[in-house]
Amino acid sequence: MTWTLFVAFLTRAIKAATVFIFGSTGETITEKSGHLNMGTPGIMCMGALGGILGLRIYFDIIKAAELNGFLVILIPIVFSMIFAALGGLIFAFFTVTLKCNHNVTGLTLTTFGVGLSCYFIGLIKTTRINDAGLAIQSLFDVKWADADFFGNVFLSHSFFTYLAIIIAVLAAIFLSRTKIGLNLRACGENPAAADAAGINVDRYRYIATIIGAAISGLGGMAYELDVLKGYFNAKDGVDAFGWLALSLVIFSMWKPSICIGASFVFGALQQIRFYLPLTSAQQQMFMLLPYVFTIIVLILTSVFNKKNTQPPAALGVTYFREDR
Amino acid sequence: MEKQEKKRFKLPFHIVKRLDMPKKQYWIIKGIGFLVAFLLAGILCNILSPGSFGSFYQNMAFGVYNPRDPKEIFDFIETAGLLILVAFALAPAFKMKFWNIGAEGQISIACLVTAGITYFMADGKNDALVIFLCLFASILAGIIWAVIPAIFKAFFNTNETLFTLMMNYVATALISVCIALWITNGSQSFPYLNYGGLPKIFGIKYLFSIIIIVVVVALMIVYLKKTKHGYELSVVGASVNTARYVGINVKKVIIRTMVLSGALSGLVGFLLVAGHHHSLTATLADGRGFTGVLIAWLGQFQPGQMIMYGFLVAFFQRGSTKAASYAAISKTEFSAIVTGMFFLIVIATEFFVSYHFLIEEDSKLKVFVENVKTKYNNFMYGSNEVNVFRENIIKCKNYVKSNSIYMDQNDFDTYLDVLVILKAPSDEEVNKNIINERKKALKEKNLSGDELKEAKAIIKEMELSLKWKNYVNKKTKATKRVLAKIYKKEVARNGGSK
Structure with a gap:
């Protein structure tokens, strides 16, 4: 691999990592509240649909002749967050209010969300959205030389990449340094104790699930508009990213700070096959590695059984107050 | 602690786990779920491909x-x-x-x-x-x-x-x-x-x-x-x-x-x-x-x-x-949407099978008082009295809470009933014989018009008050039993010190 190719590879890997950071930061917040949201693939698909739909509405209704750089970024973000939050609301309503099983609801939501968004994404035309996709490729409007390591790797990305990192850092601070974050973690570790301490467990879980879903949804939108540059179609397989985001949460041991680095590893594993002279079998092998790594991390954390690397103790357990 | 409790948003009802559900009711709920899913699938298809x-x-x-x-x-x-x-x-x-x-x-x-x-x-x-x-x-x-x-x-x-x-x-x-x-x-x-x-x-x-x-x-x-x-x-x-x-x-x-x-x-x-x-x-x-x-x-x-x-x-x-x-719409996606919708609806019915709603105690009291009012129309309570009952009930609740005595819903209902009823005036004079005598007298006297109406109303009132008395007696016995139970539990809890 030459130097320029290496720089290009790292740049692409970070771009792919954006999707993972969004997806798994959102899911981490949800899981910290004790909800295992297996509907994340469906929610990310809905986020993708929201972003595209928002741009379509922007182009068709306002009929803007020129691309407004600010709106082109803001509209997909708002729309995808709303759509994904709706998915999260469905999940929260079923698991918190109706007290249904998390796995069952999550899997159903995935089937439903993927089906729904793939159907509508298939109907939406790509015209002009790909212009927008190309326009948002880099936040800093500077053309870096191919061999410029610093410029390419750190400063050539879209707004979404920086936003993802900011959100992950904020989430890390929120979960480990604030009182609300502590309360949220208490809901995930021991909801009965949290309830006894005066924390409204249901409300925390609702809000965590909805906000988590909204952040995850940004991942789907970033994939369609940033990674694919707006050239989307119904068979993009955003849901595959959703499953990877789920495994990334385990891989980063429920810590958004680790998640940034881990996302980069996953992104690199996903992109490296385009930059190395590999046979197709070897390429497929690289697709396998993230899951294998995740399993290894899962096994190691359970074997060493350290307190701060464990899944939230009440993960996937519905909390019914009167069960005490 | 209590201040925090007050601040909380409270739903007007209360979710309680069902112990058991009759099979018939179970399948009715599920059947409604299946039908809704079936109908929604058709409506969705019509939206995506009008006229289908x-x-x-x-x-x-x-x-x-x-x-x-x-x-x-x-x-x-x-x-x-x-x-x-x-x-x-x-x-x-x-x-x-x-x-x-x-x-x-x-x-x-x-x-x-x-x-x-x-x-x-x-x-x-x-x-x-x-x-x-x-x-x-x-x-x-x-x-x-x-x-x-x-x-x-x-x-x-x-x-x-x-x-x-x-x-x-x-x-x-x-x-x-x-x-x-x-x-x-x-x-x-x-x-x-x-x-x-x-x-x-x-x-x-x-x-x-x-x-x-x-x-x-x-x-x-x-x-x-x-x-x-x-x-x-x-x-x-x-x-x-x-x-x-x-x-x-x-x-x-x-x-x-x-x-x-x-x-x-x-x-x-x-x-x-x-x-x-x-x-x-x-x-x-x-x-x-x-x-x-x-x-x-x-x-x-x-x-x-x-x-x-x-x-x-x-x-x-x-x-x-x-x-x-x-209908010429995308097959795999539509199938996924319909199946997903079916599952979501059936999962939702699962909730109605295993939980049911109970009205929160406070509003439950209102409903109860309303019932009593309509049933025993002659013993209208002034609003003042209702407040007294409510106070009593709150006292009772606090007592139960502070002593952490376990009461199931039935016990508590009985307790509520009695607290309301013990306060009600009960006419000691009324009994079956007096009412029967009055009825006989009414037949013999051959009254007409307003007088007849008046006499009938008096008899009706007496009948109601008799009912009321019986009810009170019954409830008092039930409360005594409940109180005895609580007392026994207390004794057991305190190791027989009382």
């Missing part, structure tokens, strides 16, 4: 039975049968609360093994040998894929949900790797396997698979219902500690059950390749593993219900696919 509502349900029925091709009914049975088999594979694991969502991977790896063996060995002359070898190998592969998470769960308590989920994707990715390794002619897709498939019986494609499924499902019903193993599963599921005290080797049960689970999933994989697709792609399992999870859970791991849900889901999947193709 009229023929939607007929087209859906074609998914089960198509008059133009009667043999298609076996396709339907096979689709349902495979789903049911997956559900039966998962049910034992779920019964012991081992959340195995790895059926997808177990099926996929069995598909891979079956396709691989058939691809390299079958040459048209050794079909029987190949089929048996495939059957054996695919079951073994399924077992291996299921046992790995089980071992880690048993010895290190590794989270099985996440582990089995990851194993799914390892299996699918492995299929892609193997296809890339085996198919070297550049086409990158697995060829159709001409030999080594299950034979047709009576010229019907899937009959062989169906027979295998029926036999295995029957055996599983016996296993779950009639054997000691099946019982041990329920014990481990109910409480690991209880199981341990009774002398059940929990680790052994977990691993044994997952072996069974994996074996059945492996069988599904074998049937998919050898009996249905005769080829291999990474998405051959097509979500069956996940759908199986949903069927097993909704069917509450009961054989009869799982079979019913298997057929229902197959009906919704195949029917919506058919209807979508008639």
Whole structure:
């Protein structure tokens, strides 16, 4: 691999990592509240649909002749967050209010969300959205030389990449340094104790699930508009990213700070096959590695059984107050 | 602490777990759920492709039975049968609360093994040998894929949900790797396997698979219902500690059950390749593993219900696919939407089956007072009195809370009743004889007009007050009993010091 190719590879890997950071930061917040949201693939698909739909509405209704750089970024973000939050609301309503099983609801939501968004994404035309996709490729409007390591790797990305990192850092601070974050973690570790301490467990879980879903949804939108540059179609397989985001949460041991680095590893594993002279079998092998790594991390954390690397103790357990 | 309590938003009702539900009511709720899903599917189809509502349900029925091709009914049975088999594979694991969502991977790896063996060995002359070898190998592969998470769960308590989920994707990715390794002619897709498939019986494609499924499902019903193993599963599921005290080797049960689970999933994989697709792609399992999870859970791991849900889901999947193709909308996506909607609605009905709403005590009191007012119209309470009762009730509640005495809902109701009623004026003079005498006198006097009305009203009033008195007596006795119970509990709690 030459130097320029290496720089290009790292740049692409970070771009792919954006999707993972969004997806798994959102899911981490949800899981910290004790909800295992297996509907994340469906929610990310809905986020993708929201972003595209928002741009379509922007182009068709306002009929803007020129691309407004600010709106082109803001509209997909708002729309995808709303759509994904709706998915999260469905999940929260079923698991918190109706007290249904998390796995069952999550899997159903995935089937439903993927089906729904793939159907509508298939109907939406790509015209002009790909212009927008190309326009948002880099936040800093500077053309870096191919061999410029610093410029390419750190400063050539879209707004979404920086936003993802900011959100992950904020989430890390929120979960480990604030009182609300502590309360949220208490809901995930021991909801009965949290309830006894005066924390409204249901409300925390609702809000965590909805906000988590909204952040995850940004991942789907970033994939369609940033990674694919707006050239989307119904068979993009955003849901595959959703499953990877789920495994990334385990891989980063429920810590958004680790998640940034881990996302980069996953992104690199996903992109490296385009930059190395590999046979197709070897390429497929690289697709396998993230899951294998995740399993290894899962096994190691359970074997060493350290307190701060464990899944939230009440993960996937519905909390019914009167069960005490 | 109390200030915080007051600040909280309170719902006007209260969710309570139901202990038991009559079967009739259960099926009515579920039936409404199915119907709603069925109706919504039609409406959705009409929205996506206007004007298709009229023929939607007929087209859906074609998914089960198509008059133009009667043999298609076996396709339907096979689709349902495979789903049911997956559900039966998962049910034992779920019964012991081992959340195995790895059926997808177990099926996929069995598909891979079956396709691989058939691809390299079958040459048209050794079909029987190949089929048996495939059957054996695919079951073994399924077992291996299921046992790995089980071992880690048993010895290190590794989270099985996440582990089995990851194993799914390892299996699918492995299929892609193997296809890339085996198919070297550049086409990158697995060829159709001409030999080594299950034979047709009576010229019907899937009959062989169906027979295998029926036999295995029957055996599983016996296993779950009639054997000691099946019982041990329920014990481990109910409480690991209880199981341990009774002398059940929990680790052994977990691993044994997952072996069974994996074996059945492996069988599904074998049937998919050898009996249905005769080829291999990474998405051959097509979500069956996940759908199986949903069927097993909704069917509450009961054989009869799982079979019913298997057929229902197959009906919704195949029917919506058919209807979508008639209405010219995207088939796979529409089928996914309809199936997802069906599951969401049925999951929601599950809530109404296991929980019910109770009106919060405060508003309950209002309802109660209203009832009393209408029933015993002659003893109207002034608002002042109602407040007194409310105070009493709050006192009573606080007493119960502060002493942490356990009262069930019935006890509490009785208590409420009595607190209200003891305050009510009761006419000591009224008894049955006096009323009867009055009635007799009324008949003899031959009154008319307003006087008659007046006399009748007086009698009615007396009758009501008699009723009231009886009611009070009854309730007082009940309260005395409740209070005695509480007293006994208190005594027991304080070790007989009182």
